[in-house]
Amino acid sequence: MRIIADGLSFAEGPVVLPGGDIAVCETHAAGIVRISLGGRKTNYADVEGGANGAALGSDGAMYICNNGAWYGKSGIQDGSARIGGRIQRVLEGGQPHTLYDHCDGRRLMAPNDIVFDEHGNFYFTDFGSHIRDIRDVGVSNGDKDIVGILNIVIHCPPGSLYYASPDGKMIREIVHPLLGANGVGLSPDGKTLYVAESTTARLWAFELIGPGEVGSRRCLGTLPLGTTLNIAVADSLVVDSAGNIIVGTILNGGLTVFSPDGTTVLHVPTGDMLTTNACFGGPDMRSLYVTLGERGALGVFDPWPVAGLKLNFQPDHS
Numbered sequence: 001m002r003i004i005a006d007g008l009s010f011a012e013g014p015v016v017l018p019g020g021d022i023a024v025c026e027t028h029a030a031g032i033v034r035i036s037l038g039g040r041k042t043n044y045a046d047v048e049g050g051a052n053g054a055a056l057g058s059d060g061a062m063y064i065c066n067n068g069a070w071y072g073k074s075g076i077q078d079g080s081a082r083i084g085g086r087i088q089r090v091l092e093g094g095q096p097h098t099l100y101d102h103c104d105g106r107r108l109m110a111p112n113d114i115v116f117d118e119h120g121n122f123y124f125t126d127f128g129s130h131i132r133d134i135r136d137v138g139v140s141n142g143d144k145d146i147v148g149i150l151n152i153v154i155h156c157p158p159g160s161l162y163y164a165s166p167d168g169k170m171i172r173e174i175v176h177p178l179l180g181a182n183g184v185g186l187s188p189d190g191k192t193l194y195v196a197e198s199t200t201a202r203l204w205a206f207e208l209i210g211p212g213e214v215g216s217r218r219c220l221g222t223l224p225l226g227t228t229l230n231i232a233v234a235d236s237l238v239v240d241s242a243g244n245i246i247v248g249t250i251l252n253g254g255l256t257v258f259s260p261d262g263t264t265v266l267h268v269p270t271g272d273m274l275t276t277n278a279c280f281g282g283p284d285m286r287s288l289y290v291t292l293g294e295r296g297a298l299g300v301f302d303p304w305p306v307a308g309l310k311l312n313f314q315p316d317h318s
Helices: 142-153
Strands: 002-005 012-016 022-026 031-035 043-047 050-058 062-066 086-090 097-100 109-116 123-124 158-164 173-179 182-188 192-197 203-212 213-222 233-241 245-250 252-258 265-270 274-280 287-292 297-301
Touching: 012 050, 012 062, 012 274, 012 287, 012 297, 022 050, 031 050, 050 123, 062 123, 086 109, 109 233, 123 182, 158 182, 173 192, 173 213, 182 245, 192 233, 203 233, 245 287, 252 274
Parallel strands: 050 109, 109 182, 182 233, 233 274
Antiparallel strands: 002 297, 012 022, 022 031, 031 043, 050 062, 062 086, 062 109, 086 097, 109 123, 123 158, 158 173, 182 192, 192 203, 203 213, 233 245, 245 252, 245 274, 252 265, 274 287, 287 297
C-alpha cells in the first residue's frame, strides 16, 4: 500500500470524484477534503458535526451520513456543540442541507454509511448511540478514538438500517436492531445488501425482495480477531466486481475480504489499527483507496487483485 496523503483528522468515507480525485470525510475536523492523486488537498465542503460516510447521487451532489458528533473546525467541542445525527446533501463549496434527522418521530442517532441503488434511492446505516458519552473522560483526542471503540464493544449500541429518497420526502426504517450498524453495500446484481456490525464483528447479507424491502438474512461470517485485546471491530465496506466484500477492520487493523458465500475469509494488514473504509477507482477500477484513521491518511493498493464494482452513479475516471 502506498500513502497518497496524510495529515487528515480521522479519515473516513472516501468517494471517487469526476476526474479521479478522492473526497475524504475528516470526521474530527468537521469537513470533507478533496485529494488529488498526487496528494494535494483542498477543501470540498465544511460539515459541522461528524461527516462519516458519503456517496454521490444521480444529481452529482454528495450525500452525507453525519454522525452528529461534537466536532467543529477546531476539533473536539463541548457537548453543547453536538448537532445530532442527520443525512445531508452538499455540493462542492456549498453548505450542507439536512434531508433527514428523524424517522417516524424518532431522532436519527449516528448515521454511518450509505449506498445508492439503481433506482436513485439510498440505504444507510445508523450506528446507534455512538460515542457521545465519552466526551469528557480526560484523555487526549487521539486516545478518545480508542476509548470510543472500547465503548462500542462494551455497550453494544442498537442501530438500524434505513431506506430513503434523495428528495427528503421518504425515509423508512427497514431493519432493527443491529448492534453497531456500520458499513453497507450492494452485490453486483443488486439483489443482496451487506451490512457490517461493529460490535459483533459480523457481516450480514440481506436478501432484497424489492426496493427498500428485505427478505431473509444470513450471517456470512465474523472478522478474524487481532492481537490487540483479541478484538476486531467491523467498519465500512466496499464490494468488488466478483462480489467479494471488503470490510475495513479496526484493532486487527486491515481489510478483511469475504467471498460472496462466506466460505473464504482473507485478512490483508494495513499497519493501521483504525482502518476505516475503502473505495475503488482508477481507469480500470483496480485502485483500492483506503482511509486510515490512526495515521490520518489516504492510502492506495494499486493494483488490487480484483477490479472493483462500479457504484451506481459513480463517475467515469476521465
